[in-house]
Amino acid sequence: MRPRPVLRSAASVLSALVLLSLLSACSGDSGSTDTSSGGKPLVGVDYPRSDTDFWNAYMKYTPEYARQLGLSLRTTNSQNDVAKLAANGQTLILQGAKGIAMAPQSTFAIAPILAQLQAAKIPVVTIDTRPDTGKVYMVVRADNRVYGERACKYLGTKLGGKGKVVMLEGDLSSINGRDRTEGFNACMKAAYPGIEVFGEATDWDGAVAAQKLQNALTAHPDIKGVYIQSSFALSGTLHMLRQQGLLVGPRNPKHVFVVSNDGVPRELKYISDGDIDATVSQPVDLYAKYALYYLKAAIDGKTFKPGRTDHDSTIVQVRPGLLEDQLSAPLVTADGGTYGGVPSLKSTDTSLWGNNLG
Structure with a gap:
């Protein structure tokens, strides 16, 4: 899930970064444990928001895995605000954090913050997104181009390779929005050239997505497929289909x-x-588990190289000095079938985190 970034003024960001830079002198290399946390390494996690099912789940899993990994945890919430994220970095350093995990929604604006944390010798792990520029210890996410490809192959199979679909894009200033859009479009062009795709930018805004879908259905009433790049637009999509008399069972024409x-x-x-x-x-x-796993590894001085991991994923080098652990993200359907060569899990499969959230 990637919400629309809210950017404060350049002066606000600069002020936060100046304060952060002052902390680098006092952070030093004073060891990897926090004396107030029973000798456990202290790490910080910044949550990007707390008003979606996805990020609320992340907030639930994070303390659980911190306990399992023997870490002491401090958390903040930047609420999609890059200046607040910089300020939260200051707070976590002052609290003694020896590493910070974050999910920067504004991937193009995070580089100055990362540079300041690097100067303070604070390792950073980003989850779900990766910075457009700048260095972090590890990026933990899945291959978002594959998300688009899997959606493409499912719709391409169901539509028999012809017809019209609308893609409710996220924000193309986000690496996730770009990757999903590019993956979907490239797959459609190569595998299903008979399907016409209408891309609608939504800035990860549910209300905008609903309005764009209504406009698309009005202009093209024969649309037979919708790809929502995130569950942010799910409620609005179902409401719009219901309003148009299109929310009917899969056997209905x-x-x-x-x-x-x-x-x-x-x-x-x-x-x-x-x-x-x-x-x-x-x-x-x-995401929660391996964000903390890599923070602990960074504190312990471990390094990683590209290649297969011991947890069914692949570490790739995105660019010099930047590694990304690409976790598996399965296609999920009602029947658990295979679509365009892509196997899926049944929606009732107990291995899915969405069925185990409690």
Whole structure:
């Protein structure tokens, strides 16, 4: 899930960064444990927001994995604000954090903050997104181009390689929005040239997505597929299809096939109920686990190289000095079938985090 970034003035960001730079002199190399935390290494985690199912799940998993890994935890919430994220970095350093995990939603604006944290010798792990520039110890995410490809292959198979679909894009200033859009479009062009794609930028805003979908359905009433790049637009999409008389079962000729993205519990329920058809499950539980795993590794002085991991993922070098652990993100459907060569899990599969959130 990637919400629309809210940017404060350049002066606000600069002020926060100046304060952060002053902290580098006092952070030093004073060891990897916090004396107030029973000798456990102290790490900080900044949550990007707390008003979505996806990020609320991340907030639930983070303290659980911190306990499992023997870490002491401090958390902040930047609320999609890059200046607040910089200020939160200051807070976490003052609290004694020896490493920080964050999910910067404004991936183009994070480089100055990363540079200041690097100067303070604070390792950083980003999850879900990666910075457009700048260095971090590790990026923990899944291959977002594959998200788009899997949605493409499901819709391409269901539509028999012809027809019209609308893609409710995220924000193309975000690496996730760009990757999903490029993956979907490239797959459609190569594998299903008979399908016409209408891309609608939504800035990760549910209300904008609903309005764009309504406009697309009005202009092209024969649209038979929708790809939602995140569950942020799920409610609005279902409301709009219901309003147009198109929220009908998959055997009804009026049915519009819907593929979402995240794997939150309500998506899995909607798939089982027949309201939507598929989703790509982002491994939010593993985001929490491996964000903390890599922070602990950084504190312990460990290094990593590209290649397969011991947890069914692949570390790739995105650019010189930047590694990304690409976790698995399965396609989920009601029947667990294979679509365009892509196997899927059933929506009731107990291995899915969305079925185990409690």
